[in-house]
Amino acid sequence: xxxxxxxxxxxxxxxxxxxxTERHTHYCPGCTHGIIHRLIAEVxxxxxxxxxxxxxxxxxxxxxxxxxxxxxxxxAAHGRAPAMATGIKRVSPGKVVFTYQGxxxxxxxxxxxxxxxxxxxxxxxxxxxxxxxxxxxxxxMAPTTLPGQVTTSSPMGRDVETAGWPIRMAELIAxxxxxxxxxxQAVFDVPGIRRTKKAIKLAFQTxxxxxxxxxxxxxSTCNTNWHMGPVEALEWAKQHMVDYYPxxxxxxxxxxxxxxxxxx
Amino acid sequence: xxxxxxxxxxxxxEAAIRAGVEAFFGYPITPQTEVLEHFSKRMxxxxxxxxxxxxxxxAINMVYGAACAGARVMTSSSSPGVSxxxxxxSYIACSxxxxxxxxxxRGGPGLGNVQPAQGDYFQAVKSAGHGDFHMIVLAPANVxxxxxxxxxxxxxxxxxRTLAMIVADGSIGQMMEPAEMPPMRPVRPPEERPDWALxxxxxxxxxxxxxxxxxxxxLERVNLRLQAKLKKIAANEVRWKEYSTEDxxxxxxxxxxxxxxxxxVVREARRAGMKVGLLRPITLWPFPSKRIAELAExxxxxxxxxxxxxxxxxxxxxxxxxxxxxxxxxxMGGVIPLPDEILPxxxxxxxECR
Numbered sequence: 028x029x030x031x032x033x034x035x036x037x038x039x040x041x042x043x044x045x046x047x048t049e050r051h052t053h054y055c056p057g058c059t060h061g062i063i064h065r066l067i068a069e070v071x072x073x074x075x076x077x078x079x080x081x082x083x084x085x086x087x088x089x090x091x092x093x094x095x096x097x098x099x100x101x102x103a104a105h106g107r108a109p110a111m112a113t114g115i116k117r118v119s120p121g122k123v124v125f126t127y128q129g130x131x132x133x134x135x136x137x138x139x140x141x142x143x144x145x146x147x148x149x150x151x152x153x154x155x156x157x158x159x160x161x162x163x164x165x166x167x168m169a170p171t172t173l174p175g176q177v178t179t180s181s182p183m184g185r186d187v188e189t190a191g192w193p194i195r196m197a198e199l200i201a202x203x204x205x206x207x208x209x210x211x212q213a214v215f216d217v218p219g220i221r222r223t224k225k226a227i228k229l230a231f232q233t234x235x236x237x238x239x240x241x242x243x244x245x246x247s248t249c250n251t252n253w254h255m256g257p258v259e260a261l262e263w264a265k266q267h268m269v270d271y272y273p274x275x276x277x278x279x280x281x282x283x284x285x286x287x288x289x290x291x
Numbered sequence: 292x293x294x295x296x297x298x299x300x301x302x303x304x305e306a307a308i309r310a311g312v313e314a315f316f317g318y319p320i321t322p323q324t325e326v327l328e329h330f331s332k333r334m335x336x337x338x339x340x341x342x343x344x345x346x347x348x349x350a351i352n353m354v355y356g357a358a359c360a361g362a363r364v365m366t367s368s369s370s371p372g373v374s375x376x377x378x379x380x381s382y383i384a385c386s387x388x389x390x391x392x393x394x395x396x397r398g399g400p401g402l403g404n405v406q407p408a409q410g411d412y413f414q415a416v417k418s419a420g421h422g423d424f425h426m427i428v429l430a431p432a433n434v435x436x437x438x439x440x441x442x443x444x445x446x447x448x449x450x451x452r453t454l455a456m457i458v459a460d461g462s463i464g465q466m467m468e469p470a471e472m473p474p475m476r477p478v479r480p481p482e483e484r485p486d487w488a489l490x491x492x493x494x495x496x497x498x499x500x501x502x503x504x505x506x507x508x509x510l511e512r513v514n515l516r517l518q519a520k521l522k523k524i525a526a527n528e529v530r531w532k533e534y535s536t537e538d539x540x541x542x543x544x545x546x547x548x549x550x551x552x553x554x555x556v557v558r559e560a561r562r563a564g565m566k567v568g569l570l571r572p573i574t575l576w577p578f579p580s581k582r583i584a585e586l587a588e589x590x591x592x593x594x595x596x597x598x599x600x601x602x603x604x605x606x607x608x609x610x611x612x613x614x615x616x617x618x619x620x621x622x623m624g625g626v627i628p629l630p631d632e633i634l635p636x637x638x639x640x641x642x643e644c645r
Contacts, residue, residue: 068292079491081360084501093499101359102501104382107352110344115489117340118314119481122491138354143345174454246469 032081037266044068048097057250057257059214062154065093066214070231071098078193080123080276081115082107085130086136086149088162109144112151123234125152130162134170134194141200141242148205148239152230155196157267158247164251170194172272178252193271196243197236201277207277209238213246213269215261227289238282294469299434299459300325302470305369306441311476312391313362313507314519316353318372321405322461323395326367339478347372351392353451357554358388359500360427362489363445363479367390369461370399370411380454381420385502385513387520389448390533391441392426393457395464398625407460407548412602415458416576423514425521426454427528428575432469432551440573442473451524457482458575460598462627473572493605529575531582535561539568541641542586545596545605549628553596556633564643580610585615591644596633597621616644 033039033049043049046068071077077098084092086105091102103111108126116124123171133141133155144151159165160178167180171193175184196212206231212223223245230241246268250260279287297305307315315330323628327343334341344350350366353536359362368376372444373394383390397405415428427447431437437459444455444590484490489498504510534541535557545553550571560567570586572579587593592615595604604619611617622628 032464081489081491083356090503093497093501097492099492099498100500100501101356101489103355104352104378104500107348107355108377110349110352111356111359112359113342113349114314114316114364115340116356117353118357118362119490122360139345140349143349150299154562166605183304 042241044072046071046097046248048095050094052095053091054088055251057248057260058088058159059247061129061157062177062214063154063223063245063247064092066227067127067134067154067226068096070228073228073230074235076123076235077232079121080125080290081119082114083112083124083126085126085128085132087132088165089129090113090125092127094249097127105281106132107140108132109140109149109151109153113147113149114145116149116151125154125231128156130155130157130164130169130171131207134196142203145200145242146203146205146238148207149238150234150237153242154227155242155244155274156199156247157196157244158226158249158251160249162252163247166249173267185195193274197242197277200242205240205279207243207280208241208283210276211244211246211272213231213264213274215248216247229283233283236286237282238284238286246274293325294471294508297438297466297470298394298467299437299464301329302434302438303441303457303464304329304333305472306389307365307439308337309473309475309479310442310445311363311480312365312445314357315366316342316344316350317366318344318347318350318363318368320372322370322397322407322464323393325464326395326575347375348378351376352388354387355379355388357407357491358383359386360392361474361484361490362515363449365393367393367582368549369395369397370397371402373411373414373551376419380426381422381424381437382502383427384420384517385422385618386426386500387452387517388500389452390455391448391455393459394625396458396460398623405461407462407598407604407627408623409460409547409549409598410447410623411458412599413596414577415456416472416578418607419454419456419561424517426456426546426574427451427524429455429457430546430573430575431459432547432571433463433472434466437463438470438472440559447528451519453524458547459547465485473501514565526575528574528578529577529581530562530577532571532573534569534571536568536570536586538566539589540566540591541568541637542590542593543567543596543637544572544583544603545569546575546603549596549598552628552630553633556630556637559634560637565637567637572603578610580590580606582608582615583607584612590615592616592635592640593619594640595619596628596634598627599623614628
């Protein structure tokens, strides 16, 4: 990376996060994984915990996330990241442990693992990226695919009579006593990206304060498998996803509220 | 330390504690639930980690996580639960992190029953999970051996950064016998965890633990490394016990509970004038093939006895390579073969190979 001398009368206000490697990602042009990776990296930098953070990558498009984060990382079996995170955190209580999971990983094959990790109040943070489709396998129906949404395994559109309804994970997890902070955000525009970063930071702070399980569901896009351009995908998501998946906090315990206030 | 009366399952858990296990993750299943129960009481007393997982799938992935963090860790289960753990076995094997697992086998297939059986030999030895790998498989025949092999399992798992499985059956798990516990080893402090472990990238490059290798040549390199390691294990870690083989012209091959019963068969057969010996494999993988091949030159026939439909007998035949007659006797469903029924099988073999 090129380095530049900062003149005395200027202040550095924006830089490449130390928590990201310089490796180019394999994500499709227009994919929002890159934005979410960066937000996490910025938060870890700001909290000064990179050297004691352990991440867990899922199976899905972000299976190679460990190449892009500059910190210790494990790669889990499909859906098992919360169980792996539990194992790591229980034997390393001083570390910061987070999972990065997609909708198939977290809301289908790994439903048991996420619910029980949350219910135990594991002191881990989960970043749940919901783009309503299986990206890596080429655009199949996900547990979060919207009713009527066309995918390669729901070619006539998701029929809720046979395929069931999309799962609202942020609401589901919020019902569990072990969950301290659960929120749903979206990275469809700049204000949304800023709010998402704030939420990710609060989620990590919740873990650092030992308050319980924290999860940020991030509504995201998959322009490739939605067969749209990146801008069109963002518009489509705003119009259709937010109706079914309302944005905002689904669980904030009082101690987390105090944490959020204290931060201002 | 003096001998005490120990139940197999509790002894297994206590032996692991003495061996310095830092964390246990498990799920209840008969006939090994006492392992989990013993840990649930002892681990908190000692300030170590005990967690009852939501499933065997979760338990093995917690083990995987803790192993990646460099902790000494184990889980325990029985046949149907072990099937659920196989996904994790495969990831652990490829990632080359050490872990200990146990299978206190019960009758199968399916839900089967909770009687002692050896139907999971193939699963443990031949197909521990998807992809090319083996676990080190240790088969105790009594409570003392269960204790000793548990300690050994941790040492081997760490020495080779691999999975070590103890296979016993419900009768060893639930019988009570006098046995001696090893002294308590100190638990390795977190700051002394191995340099490959996920401990936070402080003052070093990040450690990545993965079982994903895109590109055929990339993965083949990993496969070759794993195979080289397995070859080393096969060369160094074969263990077995022999009874009255010096002058034997008939040989019994049996392991675990039925291996112990065959010691009685040897005594009774010798009283009846037959020169019978017994080879009892302690490691089912790596298998004592070389020694069996040597003995096949010496004896007229081999009778393999198992609590299944005939699984280890395939490895015996592979070792013997036609040097002598190999026959099989087994009971299934949790029925334990007794000396009275094994002896006539030996007589048949004796007559056949005369």
